Amino acid sequence: MPDVTLTVDGQKITAPAGTLLIDACKTAGIQIPAFCYYPGLSLQAACRMCVVRIDKMPKLQTACTTPIAEGMVVSSESPEIAQARKATLQLLLGNHPLDCPVCDAGGQCELQDMTFKYGAAHSFYQEPKNHREEQQWSPTVYFDRPRCILCYRCVRMCGEGMDVYALGIQNRGSSAVIAPNIPASQSEDGLQHLDCEECGMCIDVCPVGALTSDTYRYKTRPWEMNHVATVCTHCGDGCKTSLGVRQTIDGSEIVRGDNRDKSGINGDFLCNKGRYGFDFANSPERITQPMLKQADGSHKAVSWDEALRFTGKKLREIREARGGGSIGVVGGNRLTNEEAYLLQKFARSVLGTNNIDHHRTADYVTFAAALSGHRDRFASQHDNEKAPAVLLIGGDPTNEAPLTAWNLRSNVRLNGARLYVANHAQIKLRRQAKAFLEIAPFGYGAVAAYLAGDDAAAQSAAHDGENLGRFREALRGEGSLLILIGSELRGNDLRRLVEFGLALPNTNFALLSDYVNAHGAADMGLLPDMLPGYQPLGGTHDYSSEYGERFSNTPGRDMVGIFDAAQTGDLAALYLVNANPVARYSVDPASLSNTFVVVHDMFLTETVRLADVILPSANLYEKSGSVTNSYGDLQLVKKASDRAGVRTDLELLVRVADAMGADVRKLVPFGKKPQANGIRADLGQTRGAQSGEADRHAVWLTSNNLEIKLSPFDPFAVLDEIQRLVPGYDLLRLQLMSGNDQHLAPAAPADLVRIEPTRRDLVLPAEDTLFTSGTLGRYSPKLVELADKYTHEPVGIPAD
Amino acid sequence: MSTVTDSIFLPATAARFDNLVTLYPVKRSALVPMLLYAQDEIGYVSDAVVAEIAQRLDLLELDVRGVLSYYSMLRTEPAGKFNVQVCTNISCMIVGGYDILDHCKQRLGIGHKGVTPDGQFSLEEVECIGACCWAPAMQVNYDFHDNLTPAKVDAILDDYAAGRGEDVK
Numbered sequence: 001m002p003d004v005t006l007t008v009d010g011q012k013i014t015a016p017a018g019t020l021l022i023d024a025c026k027t028a029g030i031q032i033p034a035f036c037y038y039p040g041l042s043l044q045a046a047c048r049m050c051v052v053r054i055d056k057m058p059k060l061q062t063a064c065t066t067p068i069a070e071g072m073v074v075s076s077e078s079p080e081i082a083q084a085r086k087a088t089l090q091l092l093l094g095n096h097p098l099d100c101p102v103c104d105a106g107g108q109c110e111l112q113d114m115t116f117k118y119g120a121a122h123s124f125y126q127e128p129k130n131h132r133e134e135q136q137w138s139p140t141v142y143f144d145r146p147r148c149i150l151c152y153r154c155v156r157m158c159g160e161g162m163d164v165y166a167l168g169i170q171n172r173g174s175s176a177v178i179a180p181n182i183p184a185s186q187s188e189d190g191l192q193h194l195d196c197e198e199c200g201m202c203i204d205v206c207p208v209g210a211l212t213s214d215t216y217r218y219k220t221r222p223w224e225m226n227h228v229a230t231v232c233t234h235c236g237d238g239c240k241t242s243l244g245v246r247q248t249i250d251g252s253e254i255v256r257g258d259n260r261d262k263s264g265i266n267g268d269f270l271c272n273k274g275r276y277g278f279d280f281a282n283s284p285e286r287i288t289q290p291m292l293k294q295a296d297g298s299h300k301a302v303s304w305d306e307a308l309r310f311t312g313k314k315l316r317e318i319r320e321a322r323g324g325g326s327i328g329v330v331g332g333n334r335l336t337n338e339e340a341y342l343l344q345k346f347a348r349s350v351l352g353t354n355n356i357d358h359h360r361t362a363d364y365v366t367f368a369a370a371l372s373g374h375r376d377r378f379a380s381q382h383d384n385e386k387a388p389a390v391l392l393i394g395g396d397p398t399n400e401a402p403l404t405a406w407n408l409r410s411n412v413r414l415n416g417a418r419l420y421v422a423n424h425a426q427i428k429l430r431r432q433a434k435a436f437l438e439i440a441p442f443g444y445g446a447v448a449a450y451l452a453g454d455d456a457a458a459q460s461a462a463h464d465g466e467n468l469g470r471f472r473e474a475l476r477g478e479g480s481l482l483i484l485i486g487s488e489l490r491g492n493d494l495r496r497l498v499e500f501g502l503a504l505p506n507t508n509f510a511l512l513s514d515y516v517n518a519h520g521a522a523d524m525g526l527l528p529d530m531l532p533g534y535q536p537l538g539g540t541h542d543y544s545s546e547y548g549e550r551f552s553n554t555p556g557r558d559m560v561g562i563f564d565a566a567q568t569g570d571l572a573a574l575y576l577v578n579a580n581p582v583a584r585y586s587v588d589p590a591s592l593s594n595t596f597v598v599v600h601d602m603f604l605t606e607t608v609r610l611a612d613v614i615l616p617s618a619n620l621y622e623k624s625g626s627v628t629n630s631y632g633d634l635q636l637v638k639k640a641s642d643r644a645g646v647r648t649d650l651e652l653l654v655r656v657a658d659a660m661g662a663d664v665r666k667l668v669p670f671g672k673k674p675q676a677n678g679i680r681a682d683l684g685q686t687r688g689a690q691s692g693e694a695d696r697h698a699v700w701l702t703s704n705n706l707e708i709k710l711s712p713f714d715p716f717a718v719l720d721e722i723q724r725l726v727p728g729y730d731l732l733r734l735q736l737m738s739g740n741d742q743h744l745a746p747a748a749p750a751d752l753v754r755i756e757p758t759r760r761d762l763v764l765p766a767e768d769t770l771f772t773s774g775t776l777g778r779y780s781p782k783l784v785e786l787a788d789k790y791t792h793e794p795v796g797i798p799a800d
Numbered sequence: 801m802s803t804v805t806d807s808i809f810l811p812a813t814a815a816r817f818d819n820l821v822t823l824y825p826v827k828r829s830a831l832v833p834m835l836l837y838a839q840d841e842i843g844y845v846s847d848a849v850v851a852e853i854a855q856r857l858d859l860l861e862l863d864v865r866g867v868l869s870y871y872s873m874l875r876t877e878p879a880g881k882f883n884v885q886v887c888t889n890i891s892c893m894i895v896g897g898y899d900i901l902d903h904c905k906q907r908l909g910i911g912h913k914g915v916t917p918d919g920q921f922s923l924e925e926v927e928c929i930g931a932c933c934w935a936p937a938m939q940v941n942y943d944f945h946d947n948l949t950p951a952k953v954d955a956i957l958d959d960y961a962a963g964r965g966e967d968v969k
Contacts, residue, residue: 168862170869179869181862185847185876 006072015068022050022063030076033114035207036151037064040414041160044152048088052076060084082118089120095130097146105209107222137180138194139785140214140276145177148210154202163409166196197770198786200275204259215276216256220246227260228640229739231627232274233334233620234773236513237403238629240264241274243621243640251642254278265381265633265741271402273773278621280779281641286602287616288645311598311613312659315573318596322572324352328562331358331526332578333515336625336637338718339649340524341532343577346653349547350662354528354556359584360763362513363490364522368534370498379482379508380743381631384408387482389418391475394444394486395512398428399769405429422447437462437471445493452500480506487765510631514766520628523746529555533727559762566591577649580775582607600649603779616646623648625715633741634731651713670717804856808848813841817856827857831867835874844878880915880922882960885939888925891932900936901925903950
């Protein structure tokens with residue numbers, strides 16, 4: 001669009017034609033207040049706060065609905081405007097309870113800010129205020145009618161933004177009220193309720209304290225918490241969540257999760273898990289002392305020293321007596337990259353085993369192999385925001401990756417993107433789709449083959465053959481396509497689909513997985529046959545010299561192989577880091593009776609109950625490091641809270657290795673001196689301590705809750721090695737430390753050998769809903785409460 | 801033949817609704833007339849009415865409730881068989897509209913928006929009903945009564961109570 005020049009407060013500003021005056025001013029640094037205006041949502045012009053004077057126009061105009069025009073002369077502040085805004089505020093405050101001292105929004109309330117600014121503290125109204133009692137609409141949402149200023153942000157956010165349409169407006173005039181979708185006449189307790197996705201976006205956009213969350217309500221004040229922006233531990237989208245943390249006697253407590261500064265990869269969005277699903281961290285059920293299994297099968301709490309010494313001694317004995325091949329290692333999907341990397345390094349270089357696996361929720365190995373040599377084809381989460389055309393095949397982002405769904409909806413709504421959805425189920429995103437293809441049961445492979453040109457596969461791909469043909473033609477006609485792939489596609493099917501995409505011009509790909517660092521776990525080589533960066537053990541790599549004499553080039557046992565070995569008595573020890581294979585893979589507990597089982601975990605899960613050694617570990621909100629989302633976007637994890645008695649998995653690995661007699665300096669390249677292989681870990685000392693740089697850096701690290709890299713427990717020392725050794729992790733440190741996401745094309749080295757066709761498909765999707773999150777979700781009281789409420793399909797979603 | 805197979809409305813009303821949705825560029829424009837006709841037939845806008853209208857117009861029930869609650873002449877509770885609506889806007893007020901209203905309140909023993917225990921009468925204080933020339937005026941269902949005096953009101957209410965009144969729809 002051509003640019004338009006206008007004058008605001010005597011300042012010439014330029015913006016593309018069609019821009020709203022409020023946006024043009026914002027870009028030029030001129031702030032115009034508004035309650036009802038929210039970028040990306042439809043215009044309402046309900047609050048009258050954004051009024052400005054435009055020359056040659058009668059009366060004051062609303063900046064939020066006025067597109068800019070050439071030569072427009074605007075004044076954004078004047079006594080006249082201030083008076084108009086003050087009058088608006090006085091009207092808004094007419095029925096307002098002025099309960100700021102107890103209100104959750106007090107201190108971060110837009111109405112409060114504006115009242116301070118325009119001084120509308122005195123009211124001309126003498127009539128009694130309309131009061132209504134607060135209402136609990138759902139397990140998470142409370143509504144206080146008197147505080148509401150009827151800006152309609154929540155109504156529009158719920159409808160347009162979330163495609164849920166659970167909020168509406170009822171009555172009129174001063175009795176108008178926001179209403180949820182279950183009327184009092186239809187609910188069991190005779191009160192109004194919500195039936196929705198419980199995302200909490202309505203609470204987020206509420207400019208006042210009318211909508212509040214059950215989790216945070218009346219608990220503390222915004223200025224009494226530390227706010228730490230970190231990455232949500234739940235799904236594979238990796239949203240930034242800001243945790244409000246308060247000190248307690250045994251560490252600290254997370255009081256609130258929200259999207260405070262909207263600076264993350266998720267922009268405006270955060271779902272219920274990021275907002276409320278942190279409460280497992282505060283759970284009284286957490287293990288906070290190391291425990292050893294006694295002869296009678298019970299667990300006894302022991303000192304750290306005893307637990308570590310015993311573990312180290314026992315593992316060393318097993319390694320010496322039965323060889324590293326008798327030890328299995330299973331990692332989790334919520335570890336940081338540094339921990340996942342260190343775990344496989346510990347396994348390969350200290351335990352001397354390649355029997356390493358994790359709960360795979362998508363086939364990243366095949367994905368990396370299929371895109372070998374096409375590093376520019378890995379899509380970022382940000383591509384969902386702008387891509388002109390998107391194919392979503394498999395998966396159900398609405399439930400499994402809510403940010404992906406949000407971005408797709410926004411892209412369709414705001415940019416007119418063409419969304420093609422192919423799925424065996426009637427997933428909710430079909431409502432935004434230009435074309436929906438219903439795939440026949442077990443037909444994903446056939447669809448991939450058909451798309452790639454095999455017409456014979458049409459029969460088993462979809463029942464509606466005509467639609468299938470049209471679908472493929474439409475995709476072939478797209479000049480630029482983003483392909484989002486669900487975990488249904490694996491192995492050869494996945495390869496066929498990628499080949500189809502590569503034959504089209506300008507195609508990008510992403511493979512959707514579950515949990516915050518499932519992608520990172522695969523990238524970091526928690527696999528029996530792949531080293532970090534998908535370098536096959538049998539291929540050419542540098543690890544033989546890096547990992548010492550215990551390293552072997554022979555692929556180890558995968559997850560199934562490990563438990564088969566346990567069955568046959570060939571598994572002498574099992575090392576589990578935040579994994580619950582006993583529940584996930586229905587492992588027979590008796591098969592592990594002769595195996596020495598060491599676990600790092602937070603809770604007494606099915607697996608932990610069987611362990612010989614339980615080491616209490618910290619969760620993602622209690623550690624620093626980095627994680628990689630489904631798309632390969634790398635983000636910084638910042639330590640937010642703390643719990644006395646637990647340690648990070650990184651620290652535990654180092655301590656166990658130390659107790660086994662391994663050289664910790666070889667495991668983690670920490671410390672001041674430059675070491676072999678160019679390992680570096682300094683705070684700027686090499687550039688001279690007197691420069692002041694080291695001090696400044698240390699102060700910065702400390703103030704951001706990051707450990708200083710002078711200890712073997714520093715994740716950034718491990719990150720140094722990852723950067724040096726893992727293809728694809730050529731990241732920018734400054735970008736990472738700034739809390740920005742950066743897109744990596746994780747690995748796919750050009751010479752990746754063809755994967756054996758016999759390679760076992762061990763992908764087991766988590767199949768989480770909006771309110772479950774693997775084993776961890778069971779320990780979150782709020783998620784459990786929500787899951788109980790929504791054991792049925794939400795009825796608040798309209799039939800179409 | 802109605803598009804809604806198990807309509808709660810009489811066949812004639814259902815057919816009317818089928819036609820109504822075809823008259824506007826967008827279906828939801830038929831919402832307000834539909835609510836009015838539905839109220840005339842059922843007596844009030846029940847949950848079942850809301851559900852069927854939402855279905856007919858591809859709207860959420862929430863949307864229907866939003867519009868329904870905006871208009872004071874749409875009601876979600878049954879009114880009496882004869883809904884007495886007394887105007888107290890300026891023309892009527894000047895010539896004794898409030899006296900008429902008070903008289904009705906006393907005579908019927910109910911207040912604004914009340915319904916007599918036998919369900920025969922309900923009372924409403926309403927805004928201008930467009931009968932200023934013959935003020936004070938009131939409306940019983942859709943039937944107008946004007947130039948009222950308390951005695952005249954008694955006679956009118958007696959007629960309705962005895963079944964002699966017109967029940968205009």
